[in-house]
Amino acid sequence: MEEGKKEINLDSVLESLGPYGRYNLLNFVLLLYPILLSSFFECGFIFEAQEQMYRCEVYGCEQRFNDTSWIQYAIPTDVKNNKLESCLRFAPVSNTSMQCLPEDFSTNKTLPCETFVYEEGRSFVKEFNLGCQEWKRALVGTIHNSGMFLAMLFTGAISDRFGRKVAVGFASCASLIFGFSRAFAPNYLSYVALHFLEAGLGGGLYPSAYVFIVELVGLKQRVIVSAMCNMTFVIGVVLIALLAWVVDNWRTYILILYCPAIIVVIYIWFTNESARWLLSKGRRDEAIRVLKRAAKINNLDERNLELEALGDPLLKPKxxxxxxxxxxxxxxxxxxxxxxxxxxxxxxxxxxxxxxxxxxxxxxxxxxxxxxxxxxxxxxxxxxxxxxxxxxxxxxxxxxxxxxxxxxxxxxxxxxxxxxxxxxxxxxxxxxxxxxxxxxxxxxxxxxxxxxxxxxxxxxxxxxxxxxxxxxxxxxxxxxxxxxxxxxxxxxxxxxxxxxxxxxxxxxxxxxxxxxxxxxxxxxxxxxxxxxxxxx
Structure with a gap:
């Protein structure tokens, strides 16, 4: 290369465009939104299938609405946690009708619960009657992360082969369909099956959007942009806790989390593809059109960017x-x-x-x-x-x-x-x-x-x-x-x-x-x- 002549590559073009021009700021907003949603989809199960308070149902005593003193005679206390046992009750002295008095229960003998009384609210555990089946509740998170494991196997392939916006659109669409459907699951098995499909097909939303947004800027801005993505994810997780705080119906909670994905499904197809990805695929003319459009939005003269001299910075000599x-x-x-x-x-x-x-x-x-x-x-x-x-x-x-x-x-x-x-x-x-x-x-x-x-x-x-x-x-x-x-x-x-x-x-x-x-x-x-x- 001649002395004094600047090397033309994509990073130099992106620096000339300005990392925080109107084009990039608009794309930051459009891509940080799916990153925010990915926090909903990846961490929402923590409150969706959260722990529920319950105890044994004691026949003959539950109808005594104005008197709950019998509970201390009928239900053992977990001394370690200083609360009522969830899965045990004291055995009745006889099978005849009880007055729910201390002498009606044998404190030397306990029985496992057959049915349960749950605390108020429409919870996941209560609706599917998962009392004393904590493993089923805990399994929700494991099944979700198993789906995320599956998503790792093909998310990168979709992104590298078909493009960044295709990967973001596909993940958003899968999350919307299977997440929304989960809110209407009739039983536990269909619920966990939909959970697995949602995570397995939509779990690549964060990495797809992350790669897309990092490719918008040059080398110097990547650390800052990465921090922006991480902080956006954190804000989303905080919003999950606030939502769970005010919404006690788990089905309504899911609908609120997943419905916003329809916005991404609509607008992502109208965004520009990553110029870096286009260059890596040899689609140089398309990449130049994207960069020209960016220069126009930023009110820059595209001739100063020397786009026609732009080669493929990712292609290695044979x-x-x-x-x-x-x-x-x-x-x-x-x-x-x-x-x-x-x-x-x-x-x-x-x-x-x-x-x-x-x-x-x-x-x-x-x-x-x-x-x-x-x-x-x-x-x-x-x-x-x-x-x-x-x-x-x-x-x-x-x-x-x-x-x-x-x-x-x-x-x-x-x-x-x-x-x-x-x-x-x-x-x-x-x-x-x-x-x-x-x-x-x-x-x-x-x-x-x-x-x-x-x-x-x-x-x-x-x-x-x-x-x-x-x-x-x-x-x-x-x-x-x-x-x-x-x-x-x-x-x-x-x-x-x-x-x-x-x-x-x-x-x-x-x-x-x-x-x-x-x-x-x-x-x-x-x-x-x-x-x-x-x-x-």
């Missing part, structure tokens, strides 16, 4: 193309890559299990489940801000070790110290803040320790391990039936193990991304290597 089979076999033979893959997979699994586990268990954190949940979610916002600062200042390893240890310490203190709203809630919030920071760091770190020619494949493997953690998280509240602190003890133990495993990995701060298996292996043998632009 002599740089490597044999994928050869690289795959090299990865299989590399003990360093295998060790790194297993450790990173465990780190991702820990983050996913603890992150979702703390969110789900937060509804039992205090007497006000909705406020507790909102606090646990809102604490994520400062974590997304801090991670941008500490990763570059202190390095990846120190940040991960510190955050895992902090989460482990707060989880174990919360488990073994007496509960008090004055300090137990702050401890819980610090733990959630720490694992959120660790989760964000792992996303970045994992992409830096694997080579370019195998990066997407190996990251997908780690992400799959993380999805196993999210599958396990919904059933962790069941462990509290054995011991109220068991979930947080498990979270703390996982974080302790992860903090130790991080020490076995290389530091990647200010190191250039490895392109080959050999360069990735070399990370473990060096302390610092200059980046490609010459800076340390």
């Amino acid at each position: 002599n740089q193309t490597e044999d994928k089979k050869s690289q795959f076999s090299k990865a299989l033979r590399s003990s360093i890559i295998w060790k790194r893959l297993l450790i990173c997979s465990f780190l991702w699994l820990t983050c996913s299990l603890v992150y979702y586990g703390l969110s789900i268990n937060s509804v039992s954190l205090s007497s006000h489940r909705y406020v507790s949940f909102m606090l646990v979610v809102l604490v994520e916002i400062p974590a997304y801000i801090v991670v941008v600062i500490v990763l570059d200042k202190y390095g990846r390893k120190k940040t991960l070790v510190a955050t895992y240890l902090t989460c482990a310490l707060t989880s174990l203190l919360f488990a073994f110290l007496p509960r008090s709203d004055w300090w137990s809630i702050p401890l819980y919030l610090i733990g959630k803040w720490s694992v959120t920071l660790a989760y964000s760091s792992v996303y970045i770190y994992v992409s830096e320790v694997f080579p370019t020619n195998m990066r997407q494949t190996l990251i997908s493997f780690c992400s799959t391990a993380g999805r196993i953690g999210s599958l396990m998280a919904p059933v962790t509240p069941l462990l509290s039936y054995y011991h109220k602190s068991m979930p947080t003890v498990i979270f703390g133990a996982m974080c302790l193990i992860s903090s130790a495993l991080v020490l076995l990995l290389p530091e990647t701060r200010n190191m250039r991304l490895p392109d080959t298996i050999e360069e990735a292996e070399e990370l473990s043998r060096m302390k610092r290597k200059p980046s490609r632009n010459g800076h340390l």
